Amino acid sequence: MSGDNLRRVTTGKMQGKTADERVTNLGGTERPESHDPPSRDAITESLLEPVIDDVVNGEMAVDDGLVTQSLEEILLAMIAVADGGTHGTGLMEALEEQFGAELSPGTVYPRLHDLEADGTLQMHELVQTKQYGIADSAAAKEQIAESASQHLALGLFLQASLDAL
Template sequence: MSGDNLRRVTTGKTMGDRLDERLTPLETVDDPRSNSGTASRDAIPESLLTSVIDDVAEGDLAVDDGLVTQSLDEILLALIALSDGGTHGTGLMEDLSQLFDAQLSPGTVYPRLHDLEADGTLTMHELVQTKQYLIEDVADAETQIERAAYRHLLVGTFLRASLDAL
C-alpha cells in the first residue's frame, strides 16, 4: 500500500486543543484509479480501528516488550508530546507500563532519551531531583512518529488482509 492510499481522518477525540487525527487506508471506492466498486481487501474496517483506539485509551493493550522497544524513540516522543509541560524518565516508564504493559529497564529508556536529546529532538531541563524532557524539534518528532505509525500500519494492514486467506 502506498502513501497515496492513506488519508487523515479525525477521531472526534481531542488531545489538548487539537483534534486527534490518524491515517487510514482509503477504500477502493474513494480511489479514482480503481475500476471496481468494491472496497479494497486491505482497507481496515472502522470497527477494528475503533477497537484498537479504545484499547489504547483504556490501557487494555498488552504489547510484547520487543515491539515497544523497536519503536521506543517514537513512543517516547509521543508520550512527551501528550504530556502537559514535559515529563521525566520515571513517568515515561510508568506510562509505558500502564499503556502497553511494557516493563522496560532504565538502561533501555534513559539512553534513548539521551540520544533524542543529543539529536536535538528533545530538550532536557534539570530540576531539583529529576530531569524533565520536552519536545525541542516538533517537525522532527512529528516525522519520526509518522514514519513509525506508517510502518506499523503497513504490517497491521498486511496481517489483517492475510486473515482473508485463512
C-alpha cells in the same frame, strides 16, 4: 495522512488506481471490478474494532520487544502529549500503564539521551530529576509519522492475511 503517503507492502499484483483500491489480495483471486472498494472509514473501523476499547482504556498489552523497537517514537509521542514535559521514571510508568511494557531504565534513558543529543528533545535539569520536552517539533512529527506509517502498513498486511486463513 493520505493513503498515498503510506508505504505499501505487496505480495503480488497491486490493484486499483487510488490508494484505497491498492489492496493486494492475499487469497490469490482478484476482486471483481464491479465491487466498490471499501471506504477508509470502513477499513479503519474494521482494524480498530477488535482492540479500540482496550487501547483507549490502556488495557492493550503489547510485547515489550515491539515497544522497544519503536521506543523513540513512543517516547516522543508521550512527551508531546504530556503537560509541561515529563521525566524518565514517569515515562516508564506510562509505558507500563499504556502498553503493559516493563522496560528498564537501561533501555529508556539511553533513548532519551539519544533524542536529546540529536536535538529532537530538550532536557531541563531540576533539583532531583530531569524533565524532557520536545525541542524540534518538525523532526518529532516526521519520526512519529514514519513509524506510524510503517506500523500501519504492516498491520494492514497482517489484517488482510486473516482473510486468507
